[in-house]
Amino acid sequence: MKPSLPQGTRDFAADTLRRRRYIIETIKSVFELYGFEPLETPSMENLETLMGKYGDEGDKLIFKILNNGLDNPVKRENALLNFEQILAGKNNKYITERALRYDLTIPFARYMAMNSGKLTIPFKRYQIQPVWRADRPQKGRYREFMQCDADIAGTYSLISDVELAEIYIDVFKRLKIEVDVKLNNRKILFALAEVTGSVTDINALTIAIDKLDKIGIKKVKEELVSVGLSENNISLIEKYITIDGTNSEKLEKIEAIVGKTESGKKGIEELQFMLSYLNNSLSEDSKQTINIDFTLARGLNYYTGTIYEVKAKNVEMGSIGGGGRYDDLTGLFGVPDMPGVGISFGLDRIYDVMEELNLFPENINQTTEILFFNLGEKESKQAYKLMQEMRLNNISCELFYENSKLDKQFKYASKKNIAYGVIIGSKEMEEKTCVVKDLAKGEQETIPENELLKYFNKLSLRF
């Protein structure tokens, strides 16, 4: 058979992997700086844990796992019967009862619900693991991709919302990616739905609004008409989505539209709170990256307060991060009163952005430091002994396995980006010396073999 990969999945070779790890390490170190603890959950969850949490579209994109043992002849009749339900678009636990995780937030909520008694509240966890979605792949979209989440559960304090915004700024500053961190509050969107009398179909409203920068105001209005909104309400919505100015100007202007409703008032207060903290602590530069955007909606229907979305500047790419506050996440699992707020980094898209903008540091592909050349049986034995001495002292090195022509060994070294070559031939064996060659400069010197370690220790001080 011809080997191939499932659609939307990838192998990662050394170069790619080192770069991915660089991003992950950066994110991880910032998470830990803010006091988050690591968590990992299984790749698969019970299907019923996931179903209904991501909306109708989301449910369709969950990868389901076929039950084992369906070929058992005793169960044949039953399996055939139950399969009818699958064909009708319904889930059936006799056919499939497990699924690959779709995101990290719901597994986290499940974990919280199962362990709420044992955990120190507020509980701050981070989780960096792959997730799977049965989407059609395209630019910046994969079927298996890595999410890096940080959530704070068990507090209504908006300081936690502020911290998460800071984490976004902090991480992307370290990665040298220029970004736009968009903020909004679901309560303001609820208020708009209330004021315009579209409470029953808040989803249609937010979806239409969310498309503004993509399809333009005219098309958005057309969509609103088709949803059945009146002329008056549409012009109100138009006023809403065209609000501009600085962040504080935007908050003033929104007051006139939704300020009279309870929900609107609360949403504005919350955003004001966050801005006051952020304006107090952020540098002038960083303040520019925070942008209130009332058209930001976000699809996941469990968000209730703050919502975040991060987009990279100077590059065509979907959002590279998103999140929000959910005031009742574990309620679905029988544990009430557990508020939380979380963010997610999309590693794969961050990688694509950095690749496109050439933002990876040069020295990221560090590898073996020394290659010991193989010049024969006796010589390689001596080289091997010296090499082990280097390895005991944490110097990364390799011995070329075959006694091949020197140019082949040199080529191997340059391909692997190895900094130094150590050459021990019959002459050196006799003299108890070795030749150390700086492969980048092409310069070499002969030193006594018992001083080799000292030589490299001295060199490593330069790095």
Place this chain on the structure above:
RNA sequence: GUGGUUGUAGCUCAGUUGGUUAGAGCAUCAGAUUGUGAUUCUGAGGGUCGUGGGUUCGAGCCCCAUCAUCCACCCCA
């Protein structure tokens, strides 16, 4: 789920209105080169042209199907 793009050597791609034995560059291997490389020169290997059907005297090229790919929409990281 809907629409489109592309599929030829390990990689990047040429291939004329359908016509002899399907090409190039890079990479690989061997030699010139004996213990000092990334230059040069010479040579070699490597392809059922994504797969399966069809039209034709004849198909890499035309038709149908299918798979894969990338992109857009939907939705999303």
